[in-house]
Amino acid sequence: MTLVLFGAATLPFATKLVWTCVTRLTNQWHRLPRARAESTRSVDYAGESFRTLKRIEQITTYDEPAMVAAWRRASASRTSYLADATARMLDLARIGPGHRVLVVGAGIGEEALEAAIRVGANGEVVATDVSAAMIAEAARSVGQTRVANVRCLVMDAQHLKFRPSTFDAVISRNTLMFIPDLMRALAEMNRVLKWKGRIAATVWASARRNPRLSDPLEAARALGVNVAPTATFRFALRLGRPLLLATALRGAGFSDVVVERLPVIARYATVNAAVQEAMDHKGTLELMELLSGDSERRMSRSLARRWQKYAGHSGVNLPGEQLVAAGAKAA
Ligand SMILES: C[S@@+](CC[C@H](N)C(=O)[O-])C[C@H]1O[C@@H](n2cnc3c(N)ncnc32)[C@H](O)[C@@H]1O
Numbered sequence: 001m002t003l004v005l006f007g008a009a010t011l012p013f014a015t016k017l018v019w020t021c022v023t024r025l026t027n028q029w030h031r032l033p034r035a036r037a038e039s040t041r042s043v044d045y046a047g048e049s050f051r052t053l054k055r056i057e058q059i060t061t062y063d064e065p066a067m068v069a070a071w072r073r074a075s076a077s078r079t080s081y082l083a084d085a086t087a088r089m090l091d092l093a094r095i096g097p098g099h100r101v102l103v104v105g106a107g108i109g110e111e112a113l114e115a116a117i118r119v120g121a122n123g124e125v126v127a128t129d130v131s132a133a134m135i136a137e138a139a140r141s142v143g144q145t146r147v148a149n150v151r152c153l154v155m156d157a158q159h160l161k162f163r164p165s166t167f168d169a170v171i172s173r174n175t176l177m178f179i180p181d182l183m184r185a186l187a188e189m190n191r192v193l194k195w196k197g198r199i200a201a202t203v204w205a206s207a208r209r210n211p212r213l214s215d216p217l218e219a220a221r222a223l224g225v226n227v228a229p230t231a232t233f234r235f236a237l238r239l240g241r242p243l244l245l246a247t248a249l250r251g252a253g254f255s256d257v258v259v260e261r262l263p264v265i266a267r268y269a270t271v272n273a274a275v276q277e278a279m280d281h282k283g284t285l286e287l288m289e290l291l292s293g294d295s296e297r298r299m300s301r302s303l304a305r306r307w308q309k310y311a312g313h314s315g316v317n318l319p320g321e322q323l324v325a326a327g328a329k330a331a
Pocket residue numbers: 059062063104105106107108110111128129130131134155156157158172173174175178179180
Protein backbone atom coordinates (compact mmCIF):
# COMPACT_ATOMS: atom_id res chain seq x y z
CA MET A 1 0.00 0.00 0.00
CA THR A 2 2.78 2.41 0.99
CA LEU A 3 4.57 1.43 -2.18
CA VAL A 4 1.49 2.09 -4.30
CA LEU A 5 1.00 5.51 -2.65
CA PHE A 6 4.68 6.34 -3.06
CA GLY A 7 4.49 5.28 -6.71
CA ALA A 8 1.40 7.44 -7.29
CA ALA A 9 3.07 10.42 -5.64
CA THR A 10 6.22 10.13 -7.72
CA LEU A 11 4.40 9.50 -11.01
CA PRO A 12 4.00 13.21 -11.98
CA PHE A 13 7.64 13.83 -11.05
CA ALA A 14 8.84 10.80 -13.11
CA THR A 15 6.71 11.85 -16.08
CA LYS A 16 8.12 15.37 -15.87
CA LEU A 17 11.67 14.00 -15.68
CA VAL A 18 11.18 11.78 -18.75
CA TRP A 19 9.54 14.69 -20.60
CA THR A 20 12.41 17.05 -19.73
CA CYS A 21 14.98 14.50 -20.96
CA VAL A 22 13.09 13.91 -24.21
CA THR A 23 12.72 17.67 -24.86
CA ARG A 24 16.39 18.33 -24.10
CA LEU A 25 17.50 15.52 -26.40
CA THR A 26 15.20 16.72 -29.18
CA ASN A 27 16.48 20.28 -28.80
CA GLN A 28 20.06 19.04 -28.88
CA TRP A 29 19.24 17.10 -32.03
CA HIS A 30 17.83 20.19 -33.72
CA ARG A 31 20.87 22.17 -32.70
CA LEU A 32 23.32 19.66 -34.18
CA PRO A 33 25.42 21.46 -36.76
CA ARG A 34 24.33 20.68 -40.30
CA ALA A 35 27.98 20.12 -41.14
CA ARG A 36 27.72 16.95 -39.06
CA ALA A 37 25.67 15.38 -41.78
CA GLU A 38 28.34 16.27 -44.29
CA SER A 39 31.47 14.28 -44.90
CA THR A 40 34.23 14.32 -42.33
CA ARG A 41 37.94 14.23 -43.16
CA SER A 42 39.97 12.42 -40.57
CA VAL A 43 43.50 13.63 -39.90
CA ASP A 44 45.86 11.18 -38.25
CA TYR A 45 48.95 12.27 -36.46
CA ALA A 46 51.07 10.46 -33.90
CA GLY A 47 48.43 7.81 -33.48
CA GLU A 48 45.69 10.31 -32.76
CA SER A 49 42.72 10.59 -35.03
CA PHE A 50 40.86 13.87 -35.31
CA ARG A 51 37.40 13.60 -36.74
CA THR A 52 36.65 17.25 -36.22
CA LEU A 53 37.69 18.72 -39.56
CA LYS A 54 34.36 18.67 -41.27
CA ARG A 55 33.77 19.52 -44.87
CA ILE A 56 31.74 22.71 -44.78
CA GLU A 57 29.77 24.62 -47.36
CA GLN A 58 31.55 27.29 -49.40
CA ILE A 59 30.80 30.62 -47.78
CA THR A 60 29.42 33.38 -50.03
CA THR A 61 29.54 36.16 -47.45
CA TYR A 62 32.51 37.82 -49.16
CA ASP A 63 31.08 37.72 -52.68
CA GLU A 64 28.72 40.65 -52.22
CA PRO A 65 29.73 44.20 -53.16
CA ALA A 66 28.18 45.47 -49.88
CA MET A 67 30.50 43.21 -47.88
CA VAL A 68 33.53 44.32 -49.89
CA ALA A 69 32.60 47.95 -49.17
CA ALA A 70 32.24 47.18 -45.44
CA TRP A 71 35.58 45.33 -45.49
CA ARG A 72 37.15 48.42 -47.05
CA ARG A 73 35.56 50.72 -44.42
CA ALA A 74 37.02 48.55 -41.62
CA SER A 75 40.45 48.37 -43.26
CA ALA A 76 42.24 50.90 -41.02
CA SER A 77 40.83 49.34 -37.87
CA ARG A 78 41.67 45.77 -39.02
CA THR A 79 45.17 46.73 -40.19
CA SER A 80 45.81 48.16 -36.75
CA TYR A 81 44.49 45.30 -34.61
CA LEU A 82 46.00 42.61 -36.85
CA ALA A 83 49.39 44.37 -37.18
CA ASP A 84 51.29 42.11 -34.74
CA ALA A 85 49.67 38.88 -35.93
CA THR A 86 50.32 39.80 -39.58
CA ALA A 87 53.96 40.66 -38.89
CA ARG A 88 54.40 37.39 -37.00
CA MET A 89 52.83 35.44 -39.87
CA LEU A 90 55.26 37.07 -42.35
CA ASP A 91 58.19 36.40 -39.98
CA LEU A 92 57.25 32.73 -39.57
CA ALA A 93 56.90 32.42 -43.36
CA ARG A 94 60.51 33.76 -43.48
CA ILE A 95 59.66 35.94 -46.45
CA GLY A 96 62.75 37.65 -47.80
CA PRO A 97 64.00 39.63 -50.81
CA GLY A 98 63.44 37.93 -54.16
CA HIS A 99 60.89 35.40 -52.85
CA ARG A 100 57.74 34.30 -54.68
CA VAL A 101 54.84 34.38 -52.24
CA LEU A 102 51.32 33.02 -52.63
CA VAL A 103 48.55 34.65 -50.59
CA VAL A 104 45.50 32.40 -50.09
CA GLY A 105 42.24 34.23 -49.32
CA ALA A 106 43.85 37.62 -49.87
CA GLY A 107 40.66 39.65 -49.38
CA ILE A 108 41.27 43.24 -50.47
CA GLY A 109 45.03 42.70 -50.55
CA GLU A 110 46.22 44.09 -47.20
CA GLU A 111 48.68 41.32 -46.27
CA ALA A 112 49.74 40.90 -49.93
CA LEU A 113 50.95 44.50 -49.96
CA GLU A 114 52.89 43.93 -46.74
CA ALA A 115 54.48 40.79 -48.20
CA ALA A 116 55.39 42.81 -51.33
CA ILE A 117 57.48 45.17 -49.21
CA ARG A 118 59.44 42.18 -47.85
CA VAL A 119 60.07 40.47 -51.20
CA GLY A 120 61.22 43.72 -52.82
CA ALA A 121 61.48 44.55 -56.50
CA ASN A 122 63.01 41.17 -57.42
CA GLY A 123 60.28 39.15 -55.75
CA GLU A 124 56.65 38.50 -56.60
CA VAL A 125 53.42 38.19 -54.63
CA VAL A 126 50.39 36.40 -56.07
CA ALA A 127 47.21 37.37 -54.21
CA THR A 128 44.36 34.86 -54.68
CA ASP A 129 40.80 34.69 -53.38
CA VAL A 130 37.71 32.73 -54.34
CA SER A 131 35.64 35.93 -54.24
CA ALA A 132 35.85 37.87 -57.51
CA ALA A 133 34.50 40.96 -55.73
CA MET A 134 37.24 40.87 -53.09
CA ILE A 135 40.00 40.26 -55.62
CA ALA A 136 38.74 43.12 -57.83
CA GLU A 137 39.05 45.42 -54.81
CA ALA A 138 42.54 43.99 -54.09
CA ALA A 139 43.58 44.77 -57.68
CA ARG A 140 42.21 48.31 -57.25
CA SER A 141 44.21 48.79 -54.01
CA VAL A 142 47.38 47.46 -55.61
CA GLY A 143 46.81 49.76 -58.61
CA GLN A 144 46.63 52.76 -56.27
CA THR A 145 50.08 52.00 -54.86
CA ARG A 146 53.39 52.09 -56.69
CA VAL A 147 53.86 48.37 -56.04
CA ALA A 148 54.45 46.55 -59.34
CA ASN A 149 55.05 43.01 -58.12
CA VAL A 150 51.62 41.95 -56.86
CA ARG A 151 49.32 39.92 -59.16
CA CYS A 152 45.67 39.43 -58.17
CA LEU A 153 43.83 36.28 -59.28
CA VAL A 154 40.43 34.75 -58.56
CA MET A 155 41.18 31.22 -57.36
CA ASP A 156 39.77 28.60 -55.02
CA ALA A 157 42.31 27.45 -52.43
CA GLN A 158 41.21 23.86 -53.06
CA HIS A 159 42.31 24.04 -56.70
CA LEU A 160 45.48 26.09 -57.01
CA LYS A 161 46.34 26.60 -60.66
CA PHE A 162 50.11 26.59 -60.30
CA ARG A 163 52.81 24.06 -61.10
CA PRO A 164 54.40 22.12 -58.23
CA SER A 165 57.29 23.87 -56.43
CA THR A 166 56.39 27.39 -57.58
CA PHE A 167 56.52 29.40 -54.34
CA ASP A 168 58.97 30.06 -51.50
CA ALA A 169 56.14 30.82 -49.09
CA VAL A 170 52.37 30.57 -48.77
CA ILE A 171 50.54 32.85 -46.36
CA SER A 172 46.87 32.96 -45.41
CA ARG A 173 45.32 35.43 -42.98
CA ASN A 174 42.02 34.41 -41.37
CA THR A 175 40.88 32.29 -44.30
CA LEU A 176 41.62 28.62 -43.53
CA MET A 177 38.46 28.28 -41.43
CA PHE A 178 36.26 29.21 -44.41
CA ILE A 179 37.67 26.65 -46.86
CA PRO A 180 35.23 23.76 -47.44
CA ASP A 181 37.83 20.96 -47.65
CA LEU A 182 40.70 22.32 -45.59
CA MET A 183 42.87 19.21 -45.94
CA ARG A 184 42.63 19.38 -49.70
CA ALA A 185 43.56 23.07 -49.68
CA LEU A 186 46.53 22.46 -47.35
CA ALA A 187 47.71 19.64 -49.64
CA GLU A 188 47.48 22.08 -52.57
CA MET A 189 49.51 24.68 -50.69
CA ASN A 190 52.10 22.01 -49.92
CA ARG A 191 52.22 20.97 -53.59
CA VAL A 192 52.89 24.48 -54.92
CA LEU A 193 55.63 25.17 -52.35
CA LYS A 194 59.27 24.55 -53.15
CA TRP A 195 61.16 22.05 -51.00
CA LYS A 196 61.64 23.61 -47.54
CA GLY A 197 59.24 26.39 -48.55
CA ARG A 198 57.23 27.82 -45.68
CA ILE A 199 53.53 28.08 -44.88
CA ALA A 200 52.24 30.55 -42.28
CA ALA A 201 48.63 31.33 -41.47
CA THR A 202 46.49 33.02 -38.85
CA VAL A 203 43.07 31.94 -37.58
CA TRP A 204 40.91 33.17 -34.72
CA ALA A 205 41.35 31.38 -31.39
CA SER A 206 38.36 30.12 -29.38
CA ALA A 207 35.02 31.95 -29.13
CA ARG A 208 35.66 32.63 -25.42
CA ARG A 209 38.75 34.65 -26.31
CA ASN A 210 37.15 36.59 -29.19
CA PRO A 211 34.06 38.49 -28.03
CA ARG A 212 34.16 40.69 -31.15
CA LEU A 213 33.12 37.61 -33.16
CA SER A 214 31.31 35.51 -30.57
CA ASP A 215 29.18 38.24 -28.93
CA PRO A 216 27.06 38.87 -32.06
CA LEU A 217 26.31 35.11 -32.03
CA GLU A 218 25.54 35.19 -28.29
CA ALA A 219 23.42 38.32 -28.64
CA ALA A 220 21.42 36.73 -31.46
CA ARG A 221 20.87 33.57 -29.39
CA ALA A 222 19.79 35.64 -26.39
CA LEU A 223 17.29 37.40 -28.65
CA GLY A 224 15.81 34.05 -29.66
CA VAL A 225 17.62 33.31 -32.91
CA ASN A 226 18.43 29.67 -33.70
CA VAL A 227 21.86 30.42 -35.17
CA ALA A 228 22.59 28.32 -38.27
CA PRO A 229 25.73 26.16 -38.23
CA THR A 230 26.70 27.96 -41.44
CA ALA A 231 26.71 31.42 -39.81
CA THR A 232 29.83 33.33 -40.88
CA PHE A 233 31.01 33.93 -37.30
CA ARG A 234 30.59 30.23 -36.43
CA PHE A 235 32.84 29.28 -39.33
CA ALA A 236 35.23 32.07 -38.35
CA LEU A 237 35.77 30.45 -34.95
CA ARG A 238 35.91 26.82 -36.03
CA LEU A 239 39.70 26.31 -36.08
CA GLY A 240 40.42 27.92 -32.74
CA ARG A 241 42.30 24.99 -31.19
CA PRO A 242 46.10 24.94 -31.56
CA LEU A 243 46.32 21.14 -31.56
CA LEU A 244 43.71 20.83 -34.29
CA LEU A 245 45.53 23.36 -36.46
CA ALA A 246 48.93 21.75 -35.86
CA THR A 247 47.53 18.32 -36.65
CA ALA A 248 45.96 19.56 -39.88
CA LEU A 249 49.28 21.05 -41.02
CA ARG A 250 51.20 17.90 -40.15
CA GLY A 251 48.52 15.79 -41.81
CA ALA A 252 49.06 17.79 -45.01
CA GLY A 253 52.78 16.97 -44.98
CA PHE A 254 54.31 19.99 -43.24
CA SER A 255 57.15 19.57 -40.75
CA ASP A 256 58.51 21.83 -37.98
CA VAL A 257 54.95 22.90 -37.23
CA VAL A 258 54.42 25.61 -34.61
CA VAL A 259 51.23 27.28 -33.42
CA GLU A 260 51.50 30.45 -31.36
CA ARG A 261 48.86 32.42 -29.48
CA LEU A 262 48.87 36.17 -30.08
CA PRO A 263 46.69 38.70 -28.25
CA VAL A 264 44.77 41.12 -30.44
CA ILE A 265 43.20 44.32 -29.18
CA ALA A 266 40.68 46.16 -31.34
CA ARG A 267 40.61 49.79 -30.19
CA TYR A 268 37.65 52.12 -30.67
CA ALA A 269 36.97 55.66 -29.46
CA THR A 270 33.55 54.68 -28.09
CA VAL A 271 31.38 51.61 -27.53
CA ASN A 272 29.13 53.02 -30.24
CA ALA A 273 32.00 52.98 -32.76
CA ALA A 274 32.75 49.33 -31.93
CA VAL A 275 29.09 48.41 -32.28
CA GLN A 276 28.79 50.31 -35.57
CA GLU A 277 31.70 48.38 -37.09
CA ALA A 278 30.12 45.10 -35.95
CA MET A 279 26.73 46.12 -37.36
CA ASP A 280 28.41 46.87 -40.72
CA HIS A 281 29.70 43.28 -40.99
CA LYS A 282 27.73 40.82 -43.12
CA GLY A 283 28.21 38.23 -40.35
CA THR A 284 26.09 40.40 -38.03
CA LEU A 285 23.62 41.39 -40.76
CA GLU A 286 22.83 37.74 -41.50
CA LEU A 287 22.05 37.17 -37.80
CA MET A 288 19.81 40.25 -37.69
CA GLU A 289 17.84 39.02 -40.68
CA LEU A 290 16.63 36.16 -38.47
CA LEU A 291 15.30 38.53 -35.80
CA SER A 292 11.75 39.73 -35.96
CA GLY A 293 11.01 43.49 -35.89
CA ASP A 294 13.37 46.23 -34.82
CA SER A 295 16.33 43.87 -35.16
CA GLU A 296 18.96 46.58 -35.64
CA ARG A 297 18.10 48.36 -32.40
CA ARG A 298 17.87 45.11 -30.43
CA MET A 299 21.18 43.76 -31.71
CA SER A 300 23.10 47.01 -31.26
CA ARG A 301 21.72 47.51 -27.75
CA SER A 302 22.70 43.98 -26.80
CA LEU A 303 26.25 44.43 -28.17
CA ALA A 304 26.62 47.82 -26.48
CA ARG A 305 25.60 46.27 -23.14
CA ARG A 306 28.10 43.42 -23.59
CA TRP A 307 30.98 45.68 -24.63
CA GLN A 308 30.49 48.41 -22.04
CA LYS A 309 32.85 46.51 -19.71
CA TYR A 310 35.75 47.06 -22.15
CA ALA A 311 35.36 50.87 -22.03
CA GLY A 312 37.89 52.92 -20.10
CA HIS A 313 39.53 56.35 -20.07
CA SER A 314 41.42 55.64 -23.31
CA GLY A 315 38.38 54.37 -25.21
CA VAL A 316 37.22 50.81 -25.80
CA ASN A 317 39.67 47.90 -25.98
CA LEU A 318 37.96 44.79 -27.34
CA PRO A 319 40.22 41.82 -26.56
CA GLY A 320 40.85 38.94 -28.92
CA GLU A 321 43.32 36.22 -29.76
CA GLN A 322 44.81 34.94 -32.98
CA LEU A 323 46.58 31.63 -33.54
CA VAL A 324 49.57 31.95 -35.84
CA ALA A 325 50.59 28.62 -37.34
CA ALA A 326 53.58 27.78 -39.48
CA GLY A 327 55.45 24.86 -40.98
CA ALA A 328 57.85 23.82 -43.72
CA LYS A 329 57.43 21.59 -46.75
CA ALA A 330 59.17 18.38 -45.80
CA ALA A 331 61.36 16.46 -48.24
C1 LIG B 1 37.91 36.89 -43.26
S1 LIG B 1 38.28 37.16 -44.94
C2 LIG B 1 40.04 37.49 -44.81
C3 LIG B 1 40.56 38.31 -45.96
C4 LIG B 1 42.00 38.76 -45.81
N1 LIG B 1 42.90 37.64 -45.73
C5 LIG B 1 42.17 39.65 -44.59
O1 LIG B 1 42.73 39.20 -43.59
O2 LIG B 1 41.72 40.81 -44.65
C6 LIG B 1 38.26 35.52 -45.59
C7 LIG B 1 38.57 35.45 -47.07
O3 LIG B 1 38.66 34.07 -47.45
C8 LIG B 1 38.15 33.95 -48.75
N2 LIG B 1 37.82 32.55 -49.03
C9 LIG B 1 36.78 31.83 -48.54
N3 LIG B 1 36.77 30.60 -49.06
C10 LIG B 1 37.84 30.51 -49.89
C11 LIG B 1 38.34 29.49 -50.75
N4 LIG B 1 37.74 28.30 -50.86
N5 LIG B 1 39.45 29.75 -51.49
C12 LIG B 1 40.05 30.97 -51.41
N6 LIG B 1 39.60 31.98 -50.64
C13 LIG B 1 38.52 31.76 -49.88
C14 LIG B 1 36.95 34.89 -48.73
O4 LIG B 1 36.51 35.23 -50.03
C15 LIG B 1 37.51 36.08 -47.94
O5 LIG B 1 38.07 37.04 -48.78
